[in-house]
Amino acid sequence: DSGVTQTPKHLITATGQRVTLRCSPRSGDLSVYWYQQSLDQGLQFLIQYYNGEERAKGNILERFSAQQFPDLHSELNLSSLELGDSALYFCASSVGGTPTHYGYTFGSGTRLTVV
């Protein structure tokens, strides 16, 4: 157990729907990073939050949004889902606002299937 908790583990939904993925960072970590992993694209950075505030944005679609709550857990909202959004979504956490040479700690991911 890495200490980073992601729920749900699996999600199957229809096109056009909206889903929420949840992440609880490792105890003491203030940063949460969201990544999308697909077979052809590898791990793609979506967005980072540090202590409740958005810190960095990657290739995140406008249909996607995220937030980090006062208890530091984070939610990634995906709306108007398309078949191409099917992927593994990972959350990672780190202590500070930027990753150190230890990188960060990943959760086990949420597998999203859009049908």
Next chain:
Amino acid sequence: QKEVEQDPGPLSVPEGAIVSLNCTYSNSAFQYFMWYRQYSRKGPELLMYTYSSGNKEDGRFTAQVDKSSKYISLFIRDSQPSDSATYLCAPHLRGAQKLVFGQGTRLTINP
């Protein structure tokens, strides 16, 4: 040009073989070089990291960095079936906001 390039494989070798996994990168400012291992249906986990050029050994694993050619390698000696996983390289610049990963090389060690 992608910031980090990694041959996605797949790579299949017999048990006991020496495995060589490689990445190239474009940003000469990278200082730390990490290797993550990802088992099927799991999140990536840090395997080892090196700072600047040179070698670092950890058991059967050796990480090698050649900053002059922007080339990163991970060697696995006496490979075991339990080493079957996807290996991702992640060069990093201190203070950078995020890690950028290579696409990952899928490795299978056959008993």
